[in-house]
Amino acid sequence: MAISFDLTGKTAIVTGANTGLGQAISVALAQAGAKVALVGRSSMAETEAAIKATGGESLAISADLSTLEPIERIFDETTSWSGGADILVNNAGIIRRADALDFTEADWDAVMDVNLKNVFFLSQAFGRRLVAADKGGKIVNIASLLSFQGGIRIPSYTASKSGLAGLTRLLACEWAGKGINVNAIAPGYFSTNNTEALRDDPDRNAAILARIPAGHWGKPEELGGAAVFLASSASDYVHGTVLPVDGGWLAR
Ligand code: NAD
Numbered sequence: 036m037a038i039s040f041d042l043t044g045k046t047a048i049v050t051g052a053n054t055g056l057g058q059a060i061s062v063a064l065a066q067a068g069a070k071v072a073l074v075g076r077s078s079m080a081e082t083e084a085a086i087k088a089t090g091g092e093s094l095a096i097s098a099d100l101s102t103l104e105p106i107e108r109i110f111d112e113t114t115s116w117s118g119g120a121d122i123l124v125n126n127a128g129i130i131r132r133a134d135a136l137d138f139t140e141a142d143w144d145a146v147m148d149v150n151l152k153n154v155f156f157l158s159q160a161f162g163r164r165l166v167a168a169d170k171g172g173k174i175v176n177i178a179s180l181l182s183f184q185g186g187i188r189i190p191s192y193t194a195s196k197s198g199l200a201g202l203t204r205l206l207a208c209e210w211a212g213k214g215i216n217v218n219a220i221a222p223g224y225f226s227t228n229n230t231e232a233l234r235d236d237p238d239r240n241a242a243i244l245a246r247i248p249a250g251h252w253g254k255p256e257e258l259g260g261a262a263v264f265l266a267s268s269a270s271d272y273v274h275g276t277v278l279p280v281d282g283g284w285l286a287r
Pocket of ligand 1: 050051052053054055056057074075076077098099100101126127128129149177178179180221222223224225226227228229230
């Protein structure tokens with residue numbers, strides 16, 4: 036069997052695709068041949084243009100993932116456009132920073148709703164459609180180093196990303212036998228909106244940089260290869276793993 040990273044003929048759904056890691060993942064999947072449905076609450080114009088520039092095809096789907104309301108519509112719109120999704124990348128996520136002693140219920144719920152609850156129910160809707168159609172598929176969850184480590188001042192984020200690692204393993208156990216691969220990527224420290232506060236703090240920035248063996252903040256495009264791998268047939272026997280793409284941070 037020839038090993039293939041080619042995604043021609045496949046359709047991917049990527050949440051939070053307007054910027055940062057979601058944008059880079061969308062472009063990488065399109066470059067590998069997939070049609071990409073770009074899901075989120077902001078304009079997808081920049082990502083659409085980047086995909087078009089590489090000769091790829093995309094569809095923007097407007098959806099606020101803080102509630103479960105848009106989930107069925109996301110799959111319906113994707114199906115009308117391309118016949119259905121083969122790949123789901125759960126990338127949308129938020130972070131709230133405050134000391135654990137001061138952390139509010141609102142900041143707890145907001146993060147858990149987007150980062151964990153919505154990911155489960157999107158995956159469930161996707162899994163139900165795949166099983167009904169008797170076909171396999173790929174789920175790639177965007178986890179974090181906080182799936183392995185504690186962090187500071189981000190209690191709901193750490194809980195959500197640690198929970199996401201567990202959810203990845205549970206879904207892999209339930210669905211591997213159905214031909215559905217469920218895996219996650221744990222990005223290290225990448226230059227995006229999510230980490231702007233850290234890069235703006237000279238002390239934190241220097242401490243983080245000093246601990247990264249690769250010696251630089253991740254560039255979003257450096258995540259694309261791992262996403263294509265986990266979305267392609269090259270990873271057909273990979274189930275329930277959380278793959279760090281972190282410049283060596285966890286090896287330290
Ligand atoms: P980002 O803030 O630039 O992107 C977050 C994306 O999620 C945006 O597209 C945003 O619109 C979307 N989003 C947030 N809430 C939403 C909602 N209610 N409905 C729809 N879309 C919503 O940050 P990023 O770094 O690109 O983050 C992408 C993912 O990567 C997140 O899950 C984040 O936790 C994870 N991550 C990032 C890093 C990093 O270093 N940047 C490290 C580890 C994990």
